[in-house]
Amino acid sequence: MKSKNSILKIAVDLSWLKFTWALWVIPIVFIVYNILRYFIGEEKFIQQGFLPFVYGPTKIFMLVVGIISVSGFLTFYVKQGIPRKDYFYGQAISAVIVSFSMMLIGFLIALVEKEFVLGIHIDSYLGQDPSWLLLYFIYSLNVVGYFVAGWLIGAGFYRFGVLIGMAYIALAVLILSIIDRFWEFELKDLFGKILFFNGVEFSVFLSFLGTILLILLVLWINRITLKKVAVKMK
Template sequence: MKSKNNIIKIALDLSWLKFTWALWVIPIVFIVYSILRYFIKDEKFIQQGFLPFVYEPIKIFMLIVGIMSVSAFLTFYVKQGIPRKNYFYGQALSSVLVSFSIMFVGFLIALIEKEFVSIIHMETYLGQNPSWLLLYFIYSLTVVGYFVVGWLIGAGFYRFGVLIGMGYIALAVLVLSVIDRFWAFELKGLLGKLLFFNGHEFSVVQSFLGTIMLILLVLWINRITLKKVAVKMK
């Protein structure tokens, strides 16, 4: 019971910290978006609205936070006598809480825009004007994927240094490319040709299951990488 309580406490602490960082990111993105709407008269950009616009910076933000998470948070919690296992599960739970919370804020702003500011006609891989609830879960799950992949990069460099860490970056790029492909983004160049399912059309269920399986796989690699890593106390 104590271990479970520690995991929940770590998850809540980490979630609150990351969310306070995100509260700076979303207003900045909204200001940039508002300025661009004023100067850019492209009809497609205007009709897409705030939601697809904020989704991209949030993915990058969570990727960066994931990269930072090992050197910053693992060292701190181990110094406090928290087992690596508790840190790992707390961090994993936090990634879900924060991703869904940040995207929820983005969706609220987008809904307000849709109702009061302008007429939005989003066109996504789900078709034109898709279900916002379904889109919320897709975007949030993808953001979770970006965080755990950033965590993968951070774990590789923290344990093995630059040389093997570069291999972790290559793995991270591959995982993110596959996740993007699940949601119907066309891959260009050599990487797209190497993925044997590049021409396959995935259903929403297949894409959800594939994304979740990839996230779980990366979490397992993170767990193995950090399980016995020597923590840098300085």
């Protein structure tokens, strides 16, 4: 019971900390979006609306937070006598909470925009004008993927240093490119030819399943990497 309480407290504390950072990110993204919307006359950009736009900065934000999460948070919690296992599970829960919450804010803003701005038509892997609720879950799950990939990079550098850390970067990019391939996102063609799945069509179910399995795989690697790592106290 004590361990469960510790995990919950860590999850709440880390979620709140990330939220305080996100409170700066989302307003800035909203301002930039409206500036670009005013000055860029490209029809496709205007039609896509805020939801796909906010996804890009959100995933990069969570990637960066994931990278710094080991050197910053693991050291702090171990100094407080918190077991690595509790830190790991608390961090993982926090990643899900913050990822889905940030995209929820973007989702709600996009719904208001759709209500008052004419001509919003999202064109995605799911086709034109897909279910916005389904898009919300897709974007949120992918943001979780970017966080755990950043966490993977941070873990690799923290334990092994620069040389092996570079291999962890390559692994993270590979994982993200496969996830993006499932959903036809930006990195979809990066390793497609090497992995022989360019042109392969994935159903929504398989894309969700593949993404979740890859996230769990990365979490397992993170757990193994950090399980007995020597914590740098200075």
